[in-house]
Amino acid sequence: MSEPKPPKSSQRRPLADNPAVHDQVYEAIRQALITGRIAPGVGVSLRSLAAELGVSPMPVRDAVRRLVAERALAINPANKRLSVPSLTAARLEQLSQARLWIEPELAARAAPRADAALIKLLQSIDEEVDAALTLGDVDRYMTANHRFHFAIYEQAEADVLLSMAGGLWLQIGPFMRVVFGRVGADGLVADRHAEALEALKAGDAEGARRAIAADLSEGMDKMRAAVEAGG
Amino acid sequence: MSEPKPPKSSQRRPLADNPAVHDQVYEAIRQALITGRIAPGVGVSLRSLAAELGVSPMPVRDAVRRLVAERALAINPANKRLSVPSLTAARLEQLSQARLWIEPELAARAAPRADAALIKLLQSIDEEVDAALTLGDVDRYMTANHRFHFAIYEQAEADVLLSMAGGLWLQIGPFMRVVFGRVGADGLVADRHAEALEALKAGDAEGARRAIAADLSEGMDKMRAAVEAGG
DNA sequence: AGTCTTGCATTGTGATCGCAATTGCAGGCC
DNA sequence: GGCCTGCAATTGCGATCACAATGCAAGACT
Numbered sequence: 001m002s003e004p005k006p007p008k009s010s011q012r013r014p015l016a017d018n019p020a021v022h023d024q025v026y027e028a029i030r031q032a033l034i035t036g037r038i039a040p041g042v043g044v045s046l047r048s049l050a051a052e053l054g055v056s057p058m059p060v061r062d063a064v065r066r067l068v069a070e071r072a073l074a075i076n077p078a079n080k081r082l083s084v085p086s087l088t089a090a091r092l093e094q095l096s097q098a099r100l101w102i103e104p105e106l107a108a109r110a111a112p113r114a115d116a117a118l119i120k121l122l123q124s125i126d127e128e129v130d131a132a133l134t135l136g137d138v139d140r141y142m143t144a145n146h147r148f149h150f151a152i153y154e155q156a157e158a159d160v161l162l163s164m165a166g167g168l169w170l171q172i173g174p175f176m177r178v179v180f181g182r183v184g185a186d187g188l189v190a191d192r193h194a195e196a197l198e199a200l201k202a203g204d205a206e207g208a209r210r211a212i213a214a215d216l217s218e219g220m221d222k223m224r225a226a227v228e229a230g231g
Numbered sequence: 232m233s234e235p236k237p238p239k240s241s242q243r244r245p246l247a248d249n250p251a252v253h254d255q256v257y258e259a260i261r262q263a264l265i266t267g268r269i270a271p272g273v274g275v276s277l278r279s280l281a282a283e284l285g286v287s288p289m290p291v292r293d294a295v296r297r298l299v300a301e302r303a304l305a306i307n308p309a310n311k312r313l314s315v316p317s318l319t320a321a322r323l324e325q326l327s328q329a330r331l332w333i334e335p336e337l338a339a340r341a342a343p344r345a346d347a348a349l350i351k352l353l354q355s356i357d358e359e360v361d362a363a364l365t366l367g368d369v370d371r372y373m374t375a376n377h378r379f380h381f382a383i384y385e386q387a388e389a390d391v392l393l394s395m396a397g398g399l400w401l402q403i404g405p406f407m408r409v410v411f412g413r414v415g416a417d418g419l420v421a422d423r424h425a426e427a428l429e430a431l432k433a434g435d436a437e438g439a440r441r442a443i444a445a446d447l448s449e450g451m452d453k454m455r456a457a458v459e460a461g462g
Numbered sequence: 463a464g465t466c467t468t469g470c471a472t473t474g475t476g477a478t479c480g481c482a483a484t485t486g487c488a489g490g491c492c
Numbered sequence: 493g494g495c496c497t498g499c500a501a502t503t504g505c506g507a508t509c510a511c512a513a514t515g516c517a518a519g520a521c522t
Contacts, residue, residue, distance in 0.1 A: 020505070045473060058506050061474085065293055069300035071394055079514080080474055094391035101332050160325035160402070163302055164395065171391070251475070276503060287477050292504085310484080311504055466521080473514070478507100485502070492495085 022059035026066055033072050033084070033170050035142040036177025043081035072170035084174050087227055095172050096220040102165050103149065103216055107196065108209040109156035114200040118155055122200070125151060126193045138180050142173070148193060152200065152212075175223045178230060191215055253290035257297055264303050264315070264401050266373040267408025274312035303401035315405050318458055326403050327451040331444060333396050334380065338427065338443040340387035342436040349386055350432050356382060357424045369411050373404070379424060383431065383443075406454045409461060422446055 029049075032038050046064065050057040064082060067073040074085040085091065110118075125148045132140035146169060153162050192215035199207030263269050277295065281288040295313060298304040305316040316322065341349075356379045363371035377400060384393050423446035430438030 022505080047473070056507055057474090058508090061293070062296055062505090065296050066300040069297040071391065090389075091391060094389050097336075098333075098392065098395065102329075105328070158321070158325050160302065160322060161329065164329065253475080278503065288504090289476055289478090293475090464522095466519105468519075469517090471514105471516085473512100475511085475513105476509105477511105478509080480507085481505085483503085483505105486500090488497100488499085490495105490497080492493105 020059075021055055022062035025053055025055065025059050026063035028053065029063060029067060030072070030170060031143070033067075034146050034173045035139045036173045036175075036180075037139070038084050038174070040084040040086050040174050043076065043079060043083045045081060067170070070167045070170055072167070072173075085171070087175055087178060087230075089224070089227055091171075092175055092220070092224060092227055095168055095175070096216075096224070099165070099168050099172065099216055099220070100213060102161055102168065103153065104209040104213040106153040106156045106158060106161055106165060107200075107212040108205040109158055109161075110152045110154075111200055111205040111208040112203050113155045113157065114152075114203060118151065119197065119201055121151055122148060122193075122197055126197065129191070129193065138177070142176060145191075149212075152196070152208075172223075175227065176219075178226045179219075179222050190218065192218070251290070252286055253293035256284055256286065256290050257294035259284065260294060260298060261303070261401060262374070264298075264404045265377050266370045267404045267406075267411075268370070269315050269405070271315040271317050271405050274307065274310060274314045276312060298401070301398045301401055303398070303404075316402070318406055318409060318461075320455070320458055322402075323406055323451070323454060323458055326399055326406070327447075327455070330396070330399050330403065330447055330451070333392055333399065334384065334447055335440040335444040337384040337387045337389060337392055337396060338431075339436040339440040340389055340392075341383045341385075342431055342439040343434050344386045344388065345383075345431040345434060349382065350428065352382055353379060353424075353428055353431070357428065360422070360424065369408070373407060376422075380443075383427070383439075403454075406458065407450075409457045410450075410453050421449065423449070 029038075046057050046060050049064075050060040053060065064073060068075055068082070071085070073082050075082050125144055128144040129141060129148060132138075132144055149169075150162075150166070153165055156162065192211045196208055196211035196215065199205075199211050260269075277288050277291050280295075281291040284291065295304060299306055299313070302316070304313050306313050356375055359375040360372060360379055363369075363375055380400075381393075381397070384396055387393065423442045427439055427442035427446065430436075430442050
């Protein structure tokens, strides 16, 4: 009845140190989405993703489910294969409108809480943004720009709104990549980060709101033009 | 070669017909959250939930992960036990503000698309709302109220915004239950459903926006009062 | 030669098992 | 009697297996 049952070679890493595997997978895919490294429409499979990342399909399933819940990935109900949602004008319009409400609001809430440490951090991130921009390094620009915005938003201490904003960036990432593909990096040099910094330094909530709104608005306009041009 | 098909005791339902088990579990928990049947703060375990629903822990894990991604459930990082997020004033304030932007917007978008079938459906749902209200049936009221709002929102054909609104209701459900616990069902009789119906019938986008905004605003005020009273 | 069918590989889903870690509860010590 | 300690039970995570269903490609038939 009881069999010796060879203990298997199931190699397991010590769970003691924090980051769970499915969280690492989540972060990996998340970063890929934010920087737009994953092309929309291509259907990948769970097992192939797992093999690519060197883990078992299980944590990938968990991570993918999170991303699907955040609408950063989509599942074809027929195939059940997963892909990045396609870039439609309707989607972009909704994402634009949502971002244009949430993110300026977060900036406004952050302004009164902005301290010297935040300003310093933002300045260094903005330098990174500019450096990536002059180098034409798309991934670096995307990552740095994301960090700039969310360094501000995190200061707002509004976790519900913050997570909504995070979900929106996950969905907008693929669109941003199209912009680079079409207009090139030069088309993006004009951001409103300096204005935002000034407003935050002065604790000017409405100024921060306007600066971020303008920054987003211009970026979304470019995306819209790129999407319309690309059909 | 006859196949009696006794291959295993693992009873598996034919996957052909659609609803996957983890989706059913998701819907079950979702409904429980929307109607506020799950009290905040209590920590349940995956296995206990699975046993309660009569399924294996696996689909429960999937469903819970979705709900955690939508911030409808929270995981205590120490215990790793999951619970409904506690009702803080800060959370309610953020949820209120987000709802007050998204849901009136969806109503405004739905107005030009409202046809006779929708009006008829809404009228019947609103009767259900009133019936539940006079009976004091909390679950029925919550469910019907939810259906009334989302029957409108779905007409907007804005899936991104719609899913955001859905996520917000999931988070607000527990708060709504507090209102009933404190002020009783009588405190909620005054909704703006009639006004919304009139505006939709006339295709009046701004009227629908105002009606839904007023409806939400009054409800959220009651919740705020209840939460502040309840500490 | 073109179209349909058949067969195999691959996929997502769910169940079960194993492991590390935490929790709960005794029982013992001061 | 109260506090601490040690052991058993429980929990989440990940791996592996099983199975139904789909995708794809080669073969068969007209």
